[in-house]
Every structure is written in C-alpha cells, then in structure tokens.
Amino acid sequence: MKKKTLIFLSAAAALALALSACGAKLTAVTLPEEPLTLAVGATATLEPEFAWEGQAPDEAPAVSYASADETVATVDAAGVVTGVAAGETTITAAVGEVSATRTVVVELATETLTVEEMSLHLADGAAQAQVTVQPAELADQLTFMTGDEAIATVDASGLVTPVKEGHTGLLILAPDGTRGKAMITVWSGPKELTLAAGDTEATVGDTVALTAADETGAAVDAATLTWSSSDEAVATVDAAGVVTVTGAGEATITAETAYEIAGSITLTGKEAAKPAASSGSSSSGSTPAGLTGTGGGSTTPAPTGDAPEGWGTHGWFYVTTDSTAFDLQNQLRAAVGAAALTWDDSLATIAQSRCEGIAVDFSHNGVQTRGENIAQGYADAASVVAAWQASSGHYQNMINTSYTRGAIAHMYDGDGCHFWVAVFE
Numbered sequence: 369m370k371k372k373t374l375i376f377l378s379a380a381a382a383l384a385l386a387l388s389a390c391g392a393k394l395t396a397v398t399l400p401e402e403p404l405t406l407a408v409g410a411t412a413t414l415e416p417e418f419a420w421e422g423q424a425p426d427e428a429p430a431v432s433y434a435s436a437d438e439t440v441a442t443v444d445a446a447g448v449v450t451g452v453a454a455g456e457t458t459i460t461a462a463v464g465e466v467s468a469t470r471t472v473v474v475e476l477a478t479e480t481l482t483v484e485e486m487s488l489h490l491a492d493g494a495a496q497a498q499v500t501v502q503p504a505e506l507a508d509q510l511t512f513m514t515g516d517e518a519i520a521t522v523d524a525s526g527l528v529t530p531v532k533e534g535h536t537g538l539l540i541l542a543p544d545g546t547r548g549k550a551m552i553t554v555w556s557g558p559k560e561l562t563l564a565a566g567d568t569e570a571t572v573g574d575t576v577a578l579t580a581a582d583e584t585g586a587a588v589d590a591a592t593l594t595w596s597s598s599d600e601a602v603a604t605v606d607a608a609g610v611v612t613v614t615g616a617g618e619a620t621i622t623a624e625t626a627y628e629i630a631g632s633i634t635l636t637g638k639e640a641a642k643p644a645a646s647s648g649s650s651s652s653g654s655t656p657a658g659l660t661g662t663g664g665g666s667t668t669p670a671p672t673g674d675a676p677e678g679w680g681t682h683g684w685f686y687v688t689t690d691s692t693a694f695d696l697q698n699q700l701r702a703a704v705g706a707a708a709l710t711w712d713d714s715l716a717t718i719a720q721s722r723c724e725g726i727a728v729d730f731s732h733n734g735v736q737t738r739g740e741n742i743a744q745g746y747a748d749a750a751s752v753v754a755a756w757q758a759s760s761g762h763y764q765n766m767i768n769t770s771y772t773r774g775a776i777a778h779m780y781d782g783d784g785c786h787f788w789v790a791v792f793e
Contacts, residue, residue, distance in 0.1 A: 392420045392421060392422035392423050392424055392425060393420065393421040393422060394418060394419070394420055394421075394429060394463055394464070394466055395419045395420060395421050395466070396418070396419035396466060396468075397416050397417070397418055397419075397431070397461055397462070397463055397466050397467055397468040398416065398417045398418075398419070398468050399414060399416050399417075399459075399461055399468045399469065399470040400470060401470075403456075403470070403471040403472065403473045404449065404459075404470055404471070404472045404473070405472075405473045405474075405475060405543075406441065406449065406450075406451035406472065406473070406474050406475070407451055407474070407475050407476070407477040407543075407544040408451045408452065408453060408454060408474060408475070408476055408477050409450070409451060409477060410450075410451050410477075410544075411448055411449060411450045411451075412448070412449050413446070413447050413448050413449070414433065414443070414447035414448075414449060414459065414461060414470065415447070416431060416447070416461045416468060418463070429463045430463070431447065431461050431462065431463055432445075432461075432462050432463075433445065433447050433459060433460065433461055433462075434459070434460045434462075435449075435457055435458075435459055435460075435472075436457045436458040436459070436460070437455070437457035437458075438452065438457075439452060439453055439455070440452055440453055440454075440455035440456065440457040440472070440474050441457050441459070441472045441474050443459050447461065449472055451472075451474035451475075452474065453474060454474055454475060454476050454505070455473075455474055456471060456472065456473050456474070457471075457472050457474075458470070458471055458472070459472055475509075475543040475544055476503050476505055476506055476543075476544075477544055478501065478502070478503075478506060478542040478543075478544050478546035479502040479503065480500060480501060480502040481499070481500070481501050481502075481506075481510075481540060481542050481546050481547070481548040482499070482500045482501075482548055483497055483498065483499045483500075483538060483540055483548045483549070483550040484497075484498040484499075484550060485550045485551045485552070485553070486498075486528060486538065486550065486551070486552045486553065487553045487555065488520065488528065488530040488552065488553070488554050488555070489530070489554075489555060489556065489559060490530050490532070490533065490554060490555070490556045491556070492530075493529065493530070494527050494528060494529040494530075495527070495528055496525075496526055496527055496528070497512065497522065497526040497527075497528055497538060497540070497550075499526060499540060499548065501542065501548075506542055506543065509542070509543050510526070510540050510541065510542060511524075511540070511541040512524065512525075512526050512538070512539070512540055513538075513539050513541075514528070514536050514537065514538055514539070514552065515536045515537035515538075515539065516534070516536040516537075517531070518531060518532065518534075519531055519532060519533075519534040519535065519536040519552065519554055520536055520538075520552045520554055522538065526540075528552060530552075530554040531554070532554060533554050533555055533556055534553075534554055535551060535552065535553050535554075536551075536552050536554075537549055537550070537551060537552065538550045538551070538552050555627040557582075557588075557592075557625050557626070557627060557629070558580075558582035558583065558588055558625055558629050559582070559583050559629060560582060560583035560629065560631070561580055561581075561582065561588065561593075561623060561624075561625065561629050561630060561631030562580070562581045562582075562631050563578050563579070563580055563609075563621065563623055563631045563632060563633040564578065564579050564580075564581070564633070565577075565578050565579075565611075565633060565635065568633065568634065568635050568636060569635070569636045569637075569638060570611075570613045570635065570636075570637060570638070571613065571637075571638055571639070571640050572613050572614065572615060572616060572637055572638065572639055572640060572745045573612075573613065573640075573745070574612075574613050575610055575611060575612050575613070576610070576611040576613070576635060577608075577609065577610050577611075578590070578605070578609040578610070578611060578621060578623070578633065579609070580593060580609065580623055580631060588625075590607075590608050590609035590623070591607060591608060592625070592626075593609070593623040593624060593625060594623065594624045594625075594626075595607060595609055595621065595622070595623050596621070596622050596624075597611075597619050597620070597621055597622075598619050598620040598621075598622070599617065599618075599619040599620075600614065600619075601614060601615045601617070602614060602615045602616070602617040602618060602619035602635075602637045603615075603619040603621065603635055603637060605621050609623065611635060613635070613637040614637070614745070615637055615744070615745055616637050616638055616639050616745075616784065616785065617636070617637055618634055618635070618636050618637075619634070619635055619637070620632050620633070620634045620635075621633050621634075621635060638784075639745065639747065639784035639785065639786070640747040640784075686779065686780050686781075687720045687723050687724065687777060687778075687779045688720075688777065688778050688779075688780075689716045689719070689720065689775060689776065689777050689778075690749055690776045690777065690778045690788075691711075691776075692749040692750075693749035693752060693753050693776045693778070693788070693790070694709070694711060694774070694775070694776045694790075696749060696750065696753040697709070697753055697766050697774075697776070697790065700753070700757060700763075700766055700767060701766065701767050704767050706767050706768075706769045707769070707772070709771060709772065709773060709774040709792070710772060710773045710774075711773075711774070711775060712773040712774065712775055712793070713775075715737065715773060715774060715775040715791045715793060716775035716776075716777060718736050718737060718775070718791055719775045719776060719777035719789045719790065719791045720777040720779075720789075722734060722735075722736070722740070722742070722777070722789040722791070723777045723778070723779035723787045723788070723789050724779065726742050726744070726787050726789065727779065727781075727785070727787050730742070730744055736791075737791040737792060737793055738771065738792055738793050739765045739768065739771055739791065739792030739793075740765070740789065740790065740791055740792065741756050741762045741765050741766070741788075741789070741790040742787070742788065742789050742790075743755055743756065743787070743788040744785070744786065744787055744788075745785075745786055746786055746788060747786055749778075752778075752786075752788045753766075756790070765790070765792055766790070768792065771792040771793060772793070773792070773793045774790065774791055774792045774793065775790070775791055776788065776789070776790045776791075777789050
C-alpha cells in the first residue's frame, strides 16, 4: 500500500512539471472591428485571434460563442453566424474570462430590383428614377450612380439630372450587392413637330415649300430634319422640305428629328386643266406636216366604251395619235443633223395599244419596238417632248440616227390622266 501511494505521487509531480513547461497564458481574444454584414439566411464564420504571454500552444483554445439577439442572428459552436432577420446584434467569442465582441448587421435579401430606362430633355431638368424593389423595405437603402456624370448625374434619392446630350448608364445597388441597370438618354430639340404649307393642293409639276415649327411655334430648320413621302408617285420631298408634285392623288409628307419626334402633312396633287379632246391632234387622216411618209399622222379621238382591264374607276378615255409631238421630235432631230423619222401607221397602232398598257403597268414590260419613250402626267405635246428632251436616255432615243420610222400616241381619260408613248424602228 505504501508503494502504490509513492507511485501516484510521482505521476502527479510529473504532470505538474509538464504544465509548467508549456504554461503560456492567454491574454486577449480579438475579432475584427468592422461590422459583419449578412443577408437574411446567409452565413459567415468568425475567426477570432489570440494573444499569449509566453509561447503560444500548437492548438487554439476552445472558444464559446453567444449571440445577444438570436432573433436577428445565431451563432453555433464553430463560430458560424447565420442571419435570421433584418436588424443588428452582437456576437461574443470567449475563452474563459477573456472575450471579444463583433457587431453583426443582417439585411434583407433582394428579391427584385429593376429600373426603367430614362429619356430626359435638357430643358426639363431633373427626373426621378423609376425603381421597383422587393422587399419594399429596401427602397431607402439603395445606392445610385451614373456611368458618365458629364452626361447625367444622380443623387442619393435617385433624382437624375441631365447635363448634356448623350447616353449613359444608371446603376442601382441593393445592400446585398444585387444590381439594377438602365440606359439614360439625354436629348434636346423639338418635343413636338408641326408641318405647314402655303397650299395643300398643287398641280402636277409644281413645288411646295414646307415649314416646320416646334411645340412653342418656333421655326425648326428644315435641313436638320429627315424628310419622307408616303407615295413618291404623287409627291417627292428633298432635304430642305421642298415637295415636288409628281402625280395626281394624296401623299403624306413626314419630317423627323434625330430623336424621332415626327410631324406630318397631307398634300393633294392635281392634274393640269383638262385640254379639249382634240388638243395636239389633227382631225384629218393626212400625213403630219414635214413628214415624208404616208398614212394618218393623227386620228380623230373617240371615247371607248370600256376602260382597259385593271384600269379601276377610270370610266372612259381617248386614245389618239399625236402629230404635234411627232413634229416637235423631228425638229429636235433636225437640230442635231439627224434625218426626220417617217410616220408609220402600224407603229401608231402599237403606240396606241401601249398607251393602254402603261395605264395599267407604267413600265417598258410590254415594249414591242426597238425603241420606246413613255410618259405620264403631261397635258400637251410640247410638255412631254420637253420632258423627254431633258432626260438623257429619252433624248438619245429621239435623235438616234439608226431609227427611220416612228409614231406617237396620247391617251387622256375622264379623270384627267395623260399617258404618252413614242415608238421607234
């Protein structure tokens, strides 16, 4: 019994010596000073640090953790903090009587964050960004910024102020890092555009100068606008807003700014006053003056019973040959030293048929001769010959020395439409 007691005492002494040899003293436990921010449901692990008096042990000491408010955040034995609800609490890390604390801020998780694109006129000043955020409690916790403050700036409440024309981005950040983005367009110029004309009805061949005004009635420079016509067969428009009436009917002329502000006006084109049915023709069947051929250079116009197939509402029309236009054409040939064309009755029949054809399909699709000139809208022989003369391709047909025979036909209908065909062989 005495021997066993001695052995126990010896072991206890050895243990005491071992503790003394590695007996460093813990002097402090520390945690980061900045708050730990978490979203609801998110986690983070605390990593405390330790200060020792003497040599630090190889293993960290056991730490106990506690949350001051577990309805806001909890902490487990491993130091893992979990956000429970929006709010703020304190987590304590303790080793015996030595401890440290860290503030934990729990924020709502963003479910939805969207922002509408913005179009701001320089003259209108600031406008509020239209933001949708869920949960709604985050609305006053958002951070706003713009990509280029030379274009637009934004304050802490989302009020966007335009600075100069251009495009930039609007960025919104929720507390948990969720982002919302949209484009900001800053523009200037008219907000409305009104077009006006001295007269909204004009004769074919006439021009009409349009003017533009903004919402205040101030004039807008036509050259800064983009112009277009809904029907160029009725009216064309140039870059200065000058309209040329090209045919009978209605056309809508539209002007648009660089920022897609548009205004329109409708113009009506009318044919020139209707000539007498025999205008530009001879009632006899004789050869036109100055021609060496034989056969009728003109025929007496007579109304047909039915309009051509596809001719729509045009109720009646005259198809005639026209010796006046033929004579004027030969005068042009004489001026360049080309021999006069001989009138050909068979070609005149073709020309009359082609008049009916171009009333349905205004093109050379049905051409039957080596050469052909066609025209629409000219009320008399002098006008149509002058128009052909002003067009390089048509003029070359009229003075081509390889042609020796020809004819010209003119069709006029009850709606005041004129069609012309000159054929060459």
